[in-house]
Structures are given as structure tokens and as C-alpha cells.
Amino acid sequence: MAWRKQAVGEDGRVRLSFPSWTIFGMRSVKDEVEGSCKERSRGGFGGCNYRCFLEDGGTKQSMEMDAMTSTACCDWYGVDCDSTGRVTGLSIFQDDNLTGTITPAIADLPHLNNLLLNQLPKLSGTIPTALAGLKNIQLFRIMNTAVSGPLSGAIPSSLANLPNLQALHLDHNRLSGAVPASFGSFSKDSPPDLYLFHNSLTGTIPAFLGGPNWGIIDLSWNQIASDASFLFGSSKPATQIDLSRNMLSFDLTDVSFPTKLTLLDLSHNKIYGGIPAQINQVTGLVQFNVSYNELCGEIPAGALTAKFGQSSYSNNKCLCGGPLAACK
Secondary structure (H helix, E strand, C coil): CCCEEEEECCCCCEEEECCHHHHCCCCCHHHHHHHHCCCCCCCCCCCCCCCCEEEECCEEEECCCCCCCCCCHHHCCCEEECCCCCEEEEEEECCCCCCEECCHHHHHCCCCCEEEEECCCCEEECCCHHHHHCCCCCEEEEECCCCCCCEEEECCHHHHHCCCCCEEECCCCEEEECCCHHHHHCCCCCCCEEECCCCEECCECCHHHHCCCCCEEECCCCCCEECCHHHCCCCCCCCEEECCCCEECCECCCCCCCCCCCEEECCCCCCEECCCHHHHHCCCCCEEECCCCEEEEECCCCHHHHCCCHHHCCCCCEEECCCCCCCC
16 A cells, blocks of 8 residues: 655655555454554654554565655644654545545544544444544544545543543534534633534433533534524523534523624524523624524514524514514
8 A cells, every 4th residue: 555645844854645545444443543654762652753554464664755764753744743853743634545444543543632634535334432532632522524525433431531622623523313422521711612513413412511611612504403502592502502403492582692702693493482681692693593483572672682684583483673563
């Protein structure tokens, strides 16, 4: 299996197109980790200040690129290392030819803090639960893998065990099942921003998700049902809440909204009741949509509600008042 040199990046590093079996193949865990790139002195992929080899069927072969020269894997495009040669970042993206599944051997990178797998339409399989062992991970992003080769299966509840996670992006896949109740065990004061939109999630939102003080939570474009009112509260620090295009059904009348919100989208659900007057206290709101629900009553007058046009309120059961038709 040859490595394909594609280009030299802006940082002067050689950009390589990873062979399918290096990160995603069906080989043993020993051979799966980044093409079985091994440190001669102590094995593993924890340090990359070494010459790398490919192993195939137990036969070591020098990594060949152009002039048949071997290159330390810290110089591979998409691999970031710290000053000691330990791998801290792995980014693979925009490759329509890469096939296979995500190897659990990525969990053998103990210093990894940034994982990005994005726009890989032929990536398939499930998210390995072993990735919950990445205790230093801060950015965990597996996105846009469902064009022709869906990333299927339930979201591993073990991801809630990642203590340093700042953002969890699992959007634009075909993840199924319910949102894990274990996600409610994220740190109350510093949970990760949660992006689960554009999947095939079903079931109900676990009430435990009302515990963490989310900054951003996006569950839109799924098939989630029942109540979500516990995600709100005027004292919560959320800046973005997008629950649109689900099957949520709860009374909005007595809900109080986080006052720091800049985005609130509840459209295309089955939410009923009226719009609380407290919405006018959310003065920083720049995106607001409650259309296509079952809301009734008069839209509370105020500078905030007047800022949005008919499209933010349309197609409800009997909502009225500016900018909609006057109440009768």
C-alpha cells in the first residue's frame, strides 16, 4: 500500500492521502494505529520523533514517498505533535475515496486533544467506545460522514467520561438511538458544546440533560420526541439552543429563557401554549424561530419580538398579534 503525496501545505508539511487501512481498516489493533507507525525505542504511537514503518502481514516496509525517503509521522499532513514528539492532533477530511471504519486503536494516542474526521462520505461503522479513553481530548469531531456511507449506530454513552472535552461534534451523520442519559453527567459548570444535529436520533431527551449548564446545544434535524423544557431557565448560561425539526411536545407558556441567548430555534415541532413575555428580556437574541408548532395566544409585545418577521411565528395553531394578524 503506497502513500500518495498530494501537495505541500501552507505550513510546508507534505500532505498525504492516508491509505484506507491505516486509520480505518479491519486489521488488528496492533497494526491499525496510523498504519502501524511504531517508535523503535518503545513502540506505540505516543511519540513521533522517529522513522516510521508500515506493517503489512508482519512484513515491515519503509514508508515510501517520491524519492523513497522515510518521514517522521509528525511531518504527515493532518498530524500535530507537541515539542516532545507526542501526537496531539489527528485531522482527516475531504477524502471521497477513503473507506473503512474508525479503529479503536486511535485510543492508543493518550496525548490526543484534537480529533477531526470530516467530510468522509465512505466512512462507515460505529464510534468505538474505546475512544472514551482519550482523557486529554478537548475537541472531538466526527462530522459529515453520511452522504453515501453512513456512520451508523447509537452514540456511545461512554463519551460522557471524557473529562477535558470542550466540544462534541457528531453532526451530519446517521447516528441512531436516543441521546445517552449519561450526557447529563458532564460537568455542570463546564460541559462541552453539544452538536448532534442532522442525525436519526429518536426517543426522548433524558431529563438528566437539564443538569449541565450548556453553552451550546444543537439537537435539530432528528426525530426526538417529548419534553425539552428542562433545558431552559433564565439563569442558565446558554448562548445557542437549536431543537428545531424534531417531534418535541411541551407547554412553552411558563418557560423562562436563558438571557444570554443569541440563537433560539424551536421551529417544526409540536410545542403548544403561548410565547412567554420573558422572551423580551433576551435582548441579545439575533436568531429566533418558533414557527410550525401548535402555539396560541398573542405574541407578547416588545422590542425583541418586534424585531423578527412573520416567518419566525408562522404556521402555528392560533398565534396572533404583530407581526402576524391582529388577535380577534
